[in-house]
Amino acid sequence: MCKKWKLSAIVLSTALLFCSCAVQSNDGEERETTVNKTEEKVDKEKIRLDALNPTAYGNVEGLNLEPGTYFSLLGKAASGDYWDNVQEGAQQAVDDINEALGYKGDDKVRMVYSGPSENGNVDEQVNILDEELARYPAAVAISIIDSQSCDVQFDLAAENGIPVVTFDSGSNYQNIMARISTNNTAAAEEAAVHMAEALENKGEVMVFVHDSRSITAKEREEAFVNKIKNDYPEMEVKNIYYLEDLDSLKQTMADEINGGTYAKAGEEARVNEDPETQVQAADITDDELMDYIFAKNPDVKGIYGTSGNAVMTAAEQSARLEKDVKIVGFDATEEEVQALQDGSIYGLVAQNPYGMGYAAIVASARSILDMGNEAEIDSGYVWVDADNIQEGEIAAMLY
Structure with a gap:
């Protein structure tokens, strides 16, 4: 069974280092290290390889x-x-x-x-x-x-x-x-726990899934949704959107505009039956589509994204519309980490x-x-938020 890994302490005290440093590998090449705010040095490679379970997959002995x-x-x-x-x-x-x-x-x-x-x-x-x-x-x-x-x-x-x-x-x-x-089920459930924490266990949540075809996406979606449904009765997953389907959603939006049940910002809703003047899906911009999605979910207090693309889509559009929502999701790219530090994202599951x-x-x-191989090898993950992002062992898992 896959188990969530626990970070082991791999810390060497130092009084002289204040920013970043390097350690020498056996072949003389410099390997990257991370220094946290308490001036401790951690070996990024060792932390990342120690996260693997079974640990045999973090070395090349006997190959x-x-x-x-x-x-x-x-x-x-x-x-x-x-x-x-x-x-x-x-x-x-x-x-x-x-x-x-x-x-x-x-x-x-x-x-x-x-x-x-x-x-x-x-x-x-x-x-x-x-x-x-x-x-x-x-x-x-x-x-x-x-x-x-x-x-x-x-x-x-x-x-x-x-x-x-x-x-x-x-x-x-x-x-x-x-x-x-990654143990996607455990990681998505942890994201759900932190989402509930951010929303004080109540409110509507919207989900952005990076695709509908990969096992990874399905596991992250299902585990999050089931955790919210089973453990937080005052929370609700309102709608789920797959990034690959957003273009086709523009057709639904166009039909509603022409049918008089939705209007773009600054316009009035009206029925338009004239084929020559009707709004076409191709005429709808991505920002207008996101306006439509948020309009359909006016009471949403949180957004969960199953990948970096999904998370950043949520963060950028929420900021553009000045929506006060809590965003959690997967990955810890430079762009996502910056958004977390800016307060646009509440927390992230950093994979390995x-x-x-x-x-x-x-x-x-x-x-x-x-x-011979283990059938399943757990590559590990850590939860990253504003409270722990400066810790050296957490920072070692960012990418």
Whole structure:
């Protein structure tokens, strides 16, 4: 079973450091550290790797890979704070393997990270997976955008002896060797507890979900909604919006405008049956759509987002409309952290993309070597809010 990890104290006292510092790794390279307000130094990499459960996925011991072994790592996007951290963790695992085995030059184990140029583009991710399989990597690790999209490719991988592991967002495909992810149920339930705390256990909540296709999104939505429903009788999840459906919602808005049941700001509601002058969905801006959503939820006191995109959509639009709502959700990118510090966001579930990337390489290597894998690997998370964000061990998990 996945368990919420507890941060262990990895603190070294120092009297001289006052801002940020670095520690030397065994190979002489500087590794990033974080210094908190009490002038204590913490090793970011160690904290992130110690968060992994089982802990065996935070080191490369016993991974005696053949020279030139090639891993393929596929994310949901080519770049971005979150995915850059995944790539960084995976590359560190590869570097650690090469150091442990003494591989240099052409003998080095290699990893190539790739992802869609547009975050969440299913077709592009499938095409990239096809291309990677044609290169016959030793193993593939993938964060699946659509849980139903890659089964054909996974069959092909199995036929060619290429093991597949998933990270961040998985699939129910039977032959996945290991699944590395946040315990989304526990994390979403914790977000619900903090939302209730922020609203004093009463009021309406609106939910923005990053998609309707990934297992990750479904778990985060269902756990949050069920926690509110079961434990907070004076709270209600009023409406749920999927980011991918917002454009189609513009058609509903256009129909209501033309039917006289809704009017844009500064306009009067009136029936318009003239096809030549009717409002078209394509004419509605994103800001106007958000006006419509908030108008449909006038009593909402809180917004929950299942991803960084969903959280920032809520924060930016709430600020634009000067809505006093409490926002909680997932991820801890630089933009989200700034919004939290500004008071626009109440709190965040910071995942561990660095640890996911590292564990993805370890799990892939174990699959290649027939060492066996745990079916589920918990990458860990922490709750971040204004009260704890300055703590070194919390700050180490931000990205």
